[in-house]
Amino acid sequence: MNTLLSVAWHSLLSRKKTVLLTFCSLVISIMVLLSVEHIRLQAKESFNRTISGVDLIVGAPSGQLNLLLYSVFRMGSPTNNIEYDSFTMLRDNDLVKWAIPISLGDSHRGFRVMGTNDAYFAHFRYGNKQPLNFASGKPFEHLFEAVIGADVAHALKYEVGDKIVIAHGIGSTSFTNHETSPFVVSGILAPTGTPVDKTVHVSLPGIEAIHLSPNKLQAVIDDHTLAPQPDNITSVMLGLNSKFATFALQRNINNYPEDRLMAVLPGVAMAELWSLMSTVENLLRVIAALVLISSLFGLATMLLASMNERRAEIAVFRVLGAGPVVILMLILLEALILVALSVMTSMALLTLTLMGTEGWLAAEFGLFLSHDIFSTDIFMITGMVFVATLVVSIFPGVEAYKNALHTQLYKG
Amino acid sequence: MTAAIAINSLSYAYQTDKSILSIPQWSLGQGERVFLYGDSGSGKTTLLNLLCGILVPTNGSIALFGEELATMTNRQRDTFRAQHIGVVFQQFNLIPYLTVFKNIQLAAYFARASRAQTQQLLSRAQSLIDTLGLPKDVLHKRVNQLSVGQQQRVAIARALINQPKLLLVDEPTSALDASARDAFMQLLMHMCEAEQTSLIFVSHDAALGEYFERKVDLTQLNEVSAHLAQSTSQQIGSCSEVTS
Numbered sequence: 261m262n263t264l265l266s267v268a269w270h271s272l273l274s275r276k277k278t279v280l281l282t283f284c285s286l287v288i289s290i291m292v293l294l295s296v297e298h299i300r301l302q303a304k305e306s307f308n309r310t311i312s313g314v315d316l317i318v319g320a321p322s323g324q325l326n327l328l329l330y331s332v333f334r335m336g337s338p339t340n341n342i343e344y345d346s347f348t349m350l351r352d353n354d355l356v357k358w359a360i361p362i363s364l365g366d367s368h369r370g371f372r373v374m375g376t377n378d379a380y381f382a383h384f385r386y387g388n389k390q391p392l393n394f395a396s397g398k399p400f401e402h403l404f405e406a407v408i409g410a411d412v413a414h415a416l417k418y419e420v421g422d423k424i425v426i427a428h429g430i431g432s433t434s435f436t437n438h439e440t441s442p443f444v445v446s447g448i449l450a451p452t453g454t455p456v457d458k459t460v461h462v463s464l465p466g467i468e469a470i471h472l473s474p475n476k477l478q479a480v481i482d483d484h485t486l487a488p489q490p491d492n493i494t495s496v497m498l499g500l501n502s503k504f505a506t507f508a509l510q511r512n513i514n515n516y517p518e519d520r521l522m523a524v525l526p527g528v529a530m531a532e533l534w535s536l537m538s539t540v541e542n543l544l545r546v547i548a549a550l551v552l553i554s555s556l557f558g559l560a561t562m563l564l565a566s567m568n569e570r571r572a573e574i575a576v577f578r579v580l581g582a583g584p585v586v587i588l589m590l591i592l593l594e595a596l597i598l599v600a601l602s603v604m605t606s607m608a609l610l611t612l613t614l615m616g617t618e619g620w621l622a623a624e625f626g627l628f629l630s631h632d633i634f635s636t637d638i639f640m641i642t643g644m645v646f647v648a649t650l651v652v653s654i655f656p657g658v659e660a661y662k663n664a665l666h667t668q669l670y671k672g
Numbered sequence: 673m674t675a676a677i678a679i680n681s682l683s684y685a686y687q688t689d690k691s692i693l694s695i696p697q698w699s700l701g702q703g704e705r706v707f708l709y710g711d712s713g714s715g716k717t718t719l720l721n722l723l724c725g726i727l728v729p730t731n732g733s734i735a736l737f738g739e740e741l742a743t744m745t746n747r748q749r750d751t752f753r754a755q756h757i758g759v760v761f762q763q764f765n766l767i768p769y770l771t772v773f774k775n776i777q778l779a780a781y782f783a784r785a786s787r788a789q790t791q792q793l794l795s796r797a798q799s800l801i802d803t804l805g806l807p808k809d810v811l812h813k814r815v816n817q818l819s820v821g822q823q824q825r826v827a828i829a830r831a832l833i834n835q836p837k838l839l840l841v842d843e844p845t846s847a848l849d850a851s852a853r854d855a856f857m858q859l860l861m862h863m864c865e866a867e868q869t870s871l872i873f874v875s876h877d878a879a880l881g882e883y884f885e886r887k888v889d890l891t892q893l894n895e896v897s898a899h900l901a902q903s904t905s906q907q908i909g910s911c912s913e914v915t916s
Contacts, residue, residue: 263781267767267770267774267778270769270770270774271769273769274768274769572764573764573767573768575761575764576764576766576767577767578726578750579724579753579759579761579765580754580778580779581750581751581752581753581754581779581782581783582750582754582782583747583750586782667726668717668727
């Protein structure tokens with residue numbers, strides 16, 4: 261086998277130009293395939309780790325996707341708010357173990373600002389039921405204290421104790437920036453790989469204070485006890501004492517007479533959201549697979565086209581005592597060597613590309629792609645690439661086999 | 673002692689009814705060297721392909737060193753060829769993109785050389801190269817860097833590396849000039865004598881026949897062509913089209 265491998269290798273080397281072109285096309289297509297698969301896996305993983313241990317999300321009635329998107333993914337805008345009293349009602353319900361209020365709608369230099377209370381740091385879970393940890397500092401205690409996510413700290417180079425300005429409205433440039441509403445960073449959260457990293461957390465009264473007129477704000481800054489109490493919030497995350505109560509409570513919330521409320525199960529909403537994305541995901545995979553198949557056909561064409569000039573070579577192999585099966589194997593080996601090299605090259609290129617663009621992708625697009633591309637799925641894809649190679653190389657292989665079978669060593 | 677080649681009522685037909693080779697009886701002794709000649713269409717090509725086991729006789733038998741080729745499986749025939757028959761063509765005897773030594777190694781590989789043989793391969797290849805008057809460094813050059821004359825001599829080394837009992841040589845000198853041809857012939861005869869190898873040497877060039885004691889005209893040996901020779905030339909023409 262070693263001997264045949266070496267022969268196949270030298271045979272490829274002897275046809276440098278066509279082999280190199282085929283190699284390039286293979287590298288590109290395999291890289292596309294691996295990238296799509298890697299991004300898909302990463303997206304799914306980061307998607308699924310966003311929220312954990314929350315039994316119900318309660319917001320104003322809209323769609324369950326809408327509620328999920330703004331309260332968990334901080335995407336889009338809440339359509340309506342709910343009464344603060346509804347939150348206290350939920351918090352005090354016997355079935356409820358904990359309740360996290362969420363108030364959205366403001367931003368700080370492009371990062372969303374979220375009003376909440378200390379229940380958030382105590383009960384919010386992500387990934388595999390992991391709690392939020394502080395990289396430095398501690399939760400906010402005072403009115404004008406803020407806890408920032410890891411990405412906010414990294415992107416804006418904030419440290420504990422820095423003064424920051426929080427503006428009303430969403431967007432990195434806001435017309436109503438008030439230099440007078442000074443917040444102090446009290447804590448920085450450890451990275452989670454979820455939207456939490458891109459969030460500025462303040463207290464609910466803090467959120468209210470942002471919206472005060474400059475005069476009133478100045479008064480509040482001078483005397484914190486004047487801080488306004490919130491009268492409405494965006495949504496509530498609930499943890500229940502017993503999972504079995506989930507559906508009953510959901511029904512009760514949806515029928516709550518005092519306020520218009522809607523409760524959704526995060527798991528169900530997440531599944532619906534992911535199923536929307538999986539169409540795009542599958543489309544990408546199909547395109548990647550087609551690109552790969554077309555370059556495998558290129559490989560088969562290259563091998564097939566070489567068959568004519570290799571008649572003499574095949575005759576020599578026959579003289580030496582090689583059977584037609586050996587000739588077939590030689591062709592398959594050439595294809596496999598080329599594909600193996602392409603796979604290794606594209607894996608290396610992909611890893612390097614991801615390493616090089618990691619920071620940029622995170623900063624520009626909020627994409628967190630690990631440069632560690634090796635996973636079971638990637639290995640399965642690679643395995644399928646090799647199987648496809650074998651299948652496609654059957655064409656030139658059989659041609660070589662027939663050639664070898666019918667070759668006559670002596671020509672008349 | 674068994675004959676190197678024993679042919680018995682051998683016939684070969686590409687199509688069932690059109691026999692192109694028919695030899696009632698012919699044999700070659702071990703270590704014997706024979707010059708085989710004949711017109712186009714006399715069946716030289718077919719006979720050589722039958723002898724090295726690429727074609728299978730339609731009828732009759734070919735036994736090499738007592739072993740019947742016709743009853744072997746394809747695989748057995750391939751291995752038998754690798755181990756016992758050395759072959760040299762007019763040209764293109766070697767894999768062009770491999771080094772000379774790799775070519776020689778391949779011959780040993782397909783002959784399933786033992787471990788001990790493989791270990792001695794390099795020294796044996798070197799001594800063969802030496803004897804053939806090729807420079808030492810030729811072993812590690814790629815074949816396509818050599819001249820045609822050098823390639824033909826390497827082809828002999830390659831053909832002899834497994835110490836075959838039979839050497840089939842087809843017009844090996846047609847690509848060589850006159851002086852190179854004589855040197856080549858002397859070497860070939862010398863090597864065959866030294867290794868006690870039976871040799872079938874096929875050529876159109878009657879001048880080369882002087883190196884041989886035994887000469888065979890296949891046109892006479894082959895009953896089909898012998899019969900045709902008596903017929904009209906037109907028929908010979910159509911027959912040679914079939915064989916070429």
